[in-house]
Amino acid sequence: MAMKEPVLLKRVGKMTDPTSVEEYIKYGGFAALQKAVTMDREDILGELDTALLRGRGGAAYPLGRKWRHLYGSTDTPKYIVCNADEGEPGTFKDKLLLEKDPLSIIEGMLIAGYVFGSNDGYIYIRGEYRHIQAVFHQAVSNALAAGYLGDTIMGIDGFDFHLHIVSGGGAYVCGENSALLNSVEGKTGRPRVKPPHLADVGLYRKPTLVNNVESFACVPVVINMGGEAFLQLGTKDGGGTKLICLSGHIKNRGIYEIQLGTPLDEILCSEEYGGGTSTGRPIKFCHFGGQSGPIGTSGQIRGCLYDYGDFWSHKLSVGSGAIVVMDDSVSVVDYITSVMEFFVHESCGKCTPCRLGTTRLLELLRNFQHHKGRPGDIERLEKMLEHITYLSACGLGQSVSVSVNSALAGYRDEFEACIS
Ligand SMILES: Cc1cc2nc3c(=O)[nH]c(=O)nc-3n(C[C@H](O)[C@H](O)[C@H](O)COP(=O)(O)O)c2cc1C
Ligand code: SF4
Numbered sequence: 001m002a003m004k005e006p007v008l009l010k011r012v013g014k015m016t017d018p019t020s021v022e023e024y025i026k027y028g029g030f031a032a033l034q035k036a037v038t039m040d041r042e043d044i045l046g047e048l049d050t051a052l053l054r055g056r057g058g059a060a061y062p063l064g065r066k067w068r069h070l071y072g073s074t075d076t077p078k079y080i081v082c083n084a085d086e087g088e089p090g091t092f093k094d095k096l097l098l099e100k101d102p103l104s105i106i107e108g109m110l111i112a113g114y115v116f117g118s119n120d121g122y123i124y125i126r127g128e129y130r131h132i133q134a135v136f137h138q139a140v141s142n143a144l145a146a147g148y149l150g151d152t153i154m155g156i157d158g159f160d161f162h163l164h165i166v167s168g169g170g171a172y173v174c175g176e177n178s179a180l181l182n183s184v185e186g187k188t189g190r191p192r193v194k195p196p197h198l199a200d201v202g203l204y205r206k207p208t209l210v211n212n213v214e215s216f217a218c219v220p221v222v223i224n225m226g227g228e229a230f231l232q233l234g235t236k237d238g239g240g241t242k243l244i245c246l247s248g249h250i251k252n253r254g255i256y257e258i259q260l261g262t263p264l265d266e267i268l269c270s271e272e273y274g275g276g277t278s279t280g281r282p283i284k285f286c287h288f289g290g291q292s293g294p295i296g297t298s299g300q301i302r303g304c305l306y307d308y309g310d311f312w313s314h315k316l317s318v319g320s321g322a323i324v325v326m327d328d329s330v331s332v333v334d335y336i337t338s339v340m341e342f343f344v345h346e347s348c349g350k351c352t353p354c355r356l357g358t359t360r361l362l363e364l365l366r367n368f369q370h371h372k373g374r375p376g377d378i379e380r381l382e383k384m385l386e387h388i389t390y391l392s393a394c395g396l397g398q399s400v401s402v403s404v405n406s407a408l409a410g411y412r413d414e415f416e417a418c419i420s
């Protein structure tokens with residue numbers, strides 16, 4: 001099921017200057033915005049619903065549904081925020097769009113601005129992406145000069161949209177949408193307690209849309225080709241193409257655009273994509289969607305389609321699009337211990353179950369790692385994971401259990417072998 005033509009990355013590598021409005025237009029840029037401003041706002045929302053574009057930041061929430069929620073909010077002003085924090089380990093796909101096709105993200109945000117009558121948008125770019133921030137600044141000033149940002153965009157009275165670039169605070173948790181908004185406001189980047197939903201009480205306590213970079217870049221694609229055609233690129237559980245990041249023990253590491261529904265075997269083993277392991281050894285497991293995603297054993301992933309629905313039925317998730325491949329030389333206990341080190345480091349400390357629980361989990365896992373596990377430790381691990389999941393305030397604490405539980409489900413014998 002090889003991709004005939006890239007849809008999202010169609011301009012990447014073709015434009016000599018990705019910040020140039022002229023080049024962007026030459027390769028089809030701003031056609032969707034031109035079309036959108038002639039459409040009824042309800043029809044734009046209808047196309048996005050039909051497209052079943054799931055948010056590409058990790059949670060896979062349908063973008064159309066999120067936009068409708070904000071559309072229904074009567075409070076003003078409404079803010080548009082792009083999440084370009086990209087802190088999830090193994091994920092590096094937003095970086096490509098930010099650097100090589102920044103105007104496509106701006107176009108997606110402009111369409112949102114038009115739909116919601118918003119005058120201000122913010123893009124929160126990962127602090128470590130210094131060079132990319134400079135590229136993005138250039139793209140914004142070029143768009144301003146060409147009349148695609150600022151006041152009276154494309155000569156349309158009342159279509160004013162100002163885009164503000166904010167540099168990320170350098171913490172993984174700042175990618176969580178409410179922590180991100182706090183950070184944009186100049187506060188410590190810690191998650192807020194929800195509800196209220198950000199579409200009701202978001203940035204500066206006003207209705208706010210937060211979407212991922214790739215999600216915004218997909219919006220012009222949907223408007224150009226129509227929701228039905230976009231849906232057809234994927235499956236009934238999620239339309240379109242997806243950027244995936246292959247890393248770890250895989251021969252052809254990198255970013256690929258694939259159609260949702262592509263067989264996972266093809267993604268991992270065909271020369272067009274992963275090309276098999278870099279070591280020549282068999283794949284032992286893959287870690288999907290970043291540290292907060294599940295691990296899939298080689299048996300579990302065999303015959304699986306890279307698709308939201310097929311993944312859910314295999315107890316996997318697409319998440320951000322990261323696929324970290326590990327060969328059979330890797331101890332799953334070692335791997336999971338390093339994942340837990342990450343969570344201990346990144347827990348913001350606001351809730352006790354997450355702050356202390358991750359540290360206790362790491363201690364237990366280190367015991368396993370050093371073959372000093374005690375009878376009952378696996379059950380203790382499971383109980384603590386349950387508590388952390390249900391007692392944590394944000395997605396970080398709530399998803400700590402996902403990778404560990406999936407590792408236990410697939411490789412319980414390896415944990416048992418570490419009990420003395
Ligand atoms: C700890 C944590 C970190 C996150 N990091 C990111 C991130 O770096 N980029 C991102 O787009 N979403 C991230 N998310 C998800 C966002 O909270 C949010 O769901 C997303 O930006 C919504 O956009 P989407 O609907 O277009 O996916 C993170 C969530 C959590 C809990
Ligand atoms: S769950 Fe963890 S990261 Fe999230 S708010 Fe609580 S302490 Fe912070």
